[in-house]
Amino acid sequence: MLYLSFYVIFILAGSVFAAPPKGGSDALKQFMVTHLPGLSKIDDGFKPLMYAGQLELFPENNTNYFFWKFTDGNKNANSTSYKRTTFWLNGGPGCSSMDGALLESGPFRIDQSQNVVMNNGSWHKVSDVIYVDQPAGTGFSYTEQGKYIHELYDMAFYFIKFMEKYYELYPEELDNDIYLAGESYAGQYIPYIAKAMLERNSNLQEGQKEYKLKGLLIGNGWVSPNEQSLAYMPFFLKRDLIKKDNPMFMKLLAQQERCQRIVDKVDAHFDDKEVNPVEVDSSECEEILTKLLLATQDGLVAHDQQCINMYDYTLRDSYPSCGMNWPYELKYVKPFLNNDDNKHDLNLKKLKTWNECSGRVSRNFYARDSFPSVHLLPDLLKQIPIVLFNGANDIICNTEGVLLYISKMKWNGIKGFENTDAKFDWVHDEKNVGYMLQERNLTFINIYNSSHMVPYDLPDVSRALIDIITGNFDEKKIDEKPTVVTYPLGVKRQGDVLHNDAEEIPSKTPTSTSSTASSTTTDSVPKASSTSTLNNEPTSHKVTRLIQLAVVIIVMWGLYLLYASYRARPASIIKKPVASGRKKNVQWADQLPDEEHDQQEGFIAKTFGKLTGNNGGYFRANREDYVDDIELGENVGDSQLDDFIIASDDEGGDDRVESGNEDERSRTKGGSGSV
Numbered sequence: 001m002l003y004l005s006f007y008v009i010f011i012l013a014g015s016v017f018a019a020p021p022k023g024g025s026d027a028l029k030q031f032m033v034t035h036l037p038g039l040s041k042i043d044d045g046f047k048p049l050m051y052a053g054q055l056e057l058f059p060e061n062n063t064n065y066f067f068w069k070f071t072d073g074n075k076n077a078n079s080t081s082y083k084r085t086t087f088w089l090n091g092g093p094g095c096s097s098m099d100g101a102l103l104e105s106g107p108f109r110i111d112q113s114q115n116v117v118m119n120n121g122s123w124h125k126v127s128d129v130i131y132v133d134q135p136a137g138t139g140f141s142y143t144e145q146g147k148y149i150h151e152l153y154d155m156a157f158y159f160i161k162f163m164e165k166y167y168e169l170y171p172e173e174l175d176n177d178i179y180l181a182g183e184s185y186a187g188q189y190i191p192y193i194a195k196a197m198l199e200r201n202s203n204l205q206e207g208q209k210e211y212k213l214k215g216l217l218i219g220n221g222w223v224s225p226n227e228q229s230l231a232y233m234p235f236f237l238k239r240d241l242i243k244k245d246n247p248m249f250m251k252l253l254a255q256q257e258r259c260q261r262i263v264d265k266v267d268a269h270f271d272d273k274e275v276n277p278v279e280v281d282s283s284e285c286e287e288i289l290t291k292l293l294l295a296t297q298d299g300l301v302a303h304d305q306q307c308i309n310m311y312d313y314t315l316r317d318s319y320p321s322c323g324m325n326w327p328y329e330l331k332y333v334k335p336f337l338n339n340d341d342n343k344h345d346l347n348l349k350k351l352k353t354w355n356e357c358s359g360r361v362s363r364n365f366y367a368r369d370s371f372p373s374v375h376l377l378p379d380l381l382k383q384i385p386i387v388l389f390n391g392a393n394d395i396i397c398n399t400e401g402v403l404l405y406i407s408k409m410k411w412n413g414i415k416g417f418e419n420t421d422a423k424f425d426w427v428h429d430e431k432n433v434g435y436m437l438q439e440r441n442l443t444f445i446n447i448y449n450s451s452h453m454v455p456y457d458l459p460d461v462s463r464a465l466i467d468i469i470t471g472n473f474d475e476k477k478i479d480e481k482p483t484v485v486t487y488p489l490g491v492k493r494q495g496d497v498l499h500n501d502a503e504e505i506p507s508k509t510p511t512s513t514s515s516t517a518s519s520t521t522t523d524s525v526p527k528a529s530s531t532s533t534l535n536n537e538p539t540s541h542k543v544t545r546l547i548q549l550a551v552v553i554i555v556m557w558g559l560y561l562l563y564a565s566y567r568a569r570p571a572s573i574i575k576k577p578v579a580s581g582r583k584k585n586v587q588w589a590d591q592l593p594d595e596e597h598d599q600q601e602g603f604i605a606k607t608f609g610k611l612t613g614n615n616g617g618y619f620r621a622n623r624e625d626y627v628d629d630i631e632l633g634e635n636v637g638d639s640q641l642d643d644f645i646i647a648s649d650d651e652g653g654d655d656r657v658e659s660g661n662e663d664e665r666s667r668t669k670g671g672s673g674s675v
């Protein structure tokens, strides 16, 4: 009965919205989205205009990219979203940007009845947002077998092709300012795409218009893989997540040392023109996190609490999922996107099964010949502002790691931030939500109480990132601290408070923040840099030094432990045998690369997979591998798959012993795929 009346309302609402938009061409109508379960209950003032479908890029190999665009239905020339376009990408590689659309920055979340409900912090009120499934094979995008993309520059080439096709449909949007935004492994994609866009701009063909690229927003990005892996140990130690009497501590130190040696080698060859194989294969370094999660699991607590959640250290998950089961709403998104009616509503030509992450895409994306994107940032920063924002609770792409690679990066003439003490507080909606550092077109923002997926935890705060990159904020002095102030939707900023307050933040403040005082006199953080007026000694790389210090301390502990406690070492790292293993999972993960691919290919794909586009990229990629291998197809029902995973998780295992074994290289690799 209830369903029936919903259905009637739905049809009625649908018929109203199905009316063609004013001036809409047939091509546009073909991509309009007018039905979705729950849409009729969404407030009209909020309801976005939507376009979605699979755009053909290359007919010769049947490559089609799925996009879903949201624009403010009530937009006019005074709207903040006016003439602004943001492309959003999730990571993986191989994870669908529908995570972004339906769990993060998009207008809707999916409730347990698989209806859309509104997300108050949606970005579509401040910018048109286009969520794109890429590279080919990801989400609802598809290509011929064997045509998967392997390298970052190819990925960028395909994306530019997508943009050309997109702007053929919406040529008037070429006048818009463009932002690229995304998360996690998109920290590799976005700089490559930006570079390709800027290169295109300087080589415009007859009849082409330039892409007005205005800035990049990279959230918890995987930008400098080995460097970022070095930060895992300090992160765990600083938060007391691991103790030095942990039986695996020695192994961890050894792993950290191996990674440090790789980083040193990479540093010594950083400016080589050739891609250094050591630099692009980050498996040895990523192994640190695998081992940390293994070492810190707790077999004595409930099954779903045994591992630290690697996307938010304040949460827990089962082992070896360690965060892959999070966020829990994912279990509503999957059936929502795999509902055939919804697929038709999204104008799919090919009714592909939607998986959050594609193992095939991930495995094929070796990026063996591509520099990690940290190499691209300096050039980009000459031309556009970049905001690196980081949820502070994330482990896998944590704040310390980002600050570490920034501290070594030279851009616009100087290495690192010159003054890491000169933090702005960030106050949004009257709450202190984080801090930022900003110099020479680079802004780093640490966001408190947030995971790897900032827009998931703090939607309204995340929307204000658009205000920050576009300069729509006030600068004030609050409690003697320079503060960037942003506001919820509809609350106007107080205007040029900045300039009025300029005397409150004189160029020589009594506080230690004087060296960035010059930047407080401009009205946009991204524009706020002035290298010339600064500063006595460039660079006080406090963070680097702290991390170096931490590493030294760790190594000293290690030597001490080695000396003092060899005899006391337990025969097994297992504190207590547990009958709830993931043995099968791990074994399967190990066997996969050997059986199906040559060793290196599987190995690299897996380590990349670890980078997890959003939250759970790599592990979910493995789950799909699982499907591929067991069922040889993508058509296994999700419930079947979940059952299988759960069953295997419940099967009892002693893999921790094996994973702790130094000889089990591929196992721990596999483990890293699933931890």
Ligand SMILES: *[C@@H]1O[C@H](CO)[C@@H](O)[C@H](O)[C@H]1NC(C)=O
Pocket: 118, 119, 120
């Ligand atoms: C969204 O905002 C509306 C109006 O301010 C409020 O009633 C509602 O509870 C909010 N929803 C969520 C999910 O925060």
Ligand SMILES: *[C@@H]1O[C@H](CO)[C@@H](O)[C@H](O)[C@H]1NC(C)=O
Pocket: 381, 382, 383, 384, 385, 412, 440, 441, 529
């Ligand atoms: C920062 O980017 C702008 C473009 O937004 C560019 O004009 C400027 O030269 C850059 N600043 C520096 C210090 O390179």
Ligand SMILES: CC(=O)N[C@H]1CO[C@H](CO)[C@@H](O)[C@@H]1O
Pocket: 448, 449
């Ligand atoms: C609710 C909550 O967890 N608040 C925390 C947010 O982050 C700040 C800074 O780390 C903490 O002080 C709060 O306790």
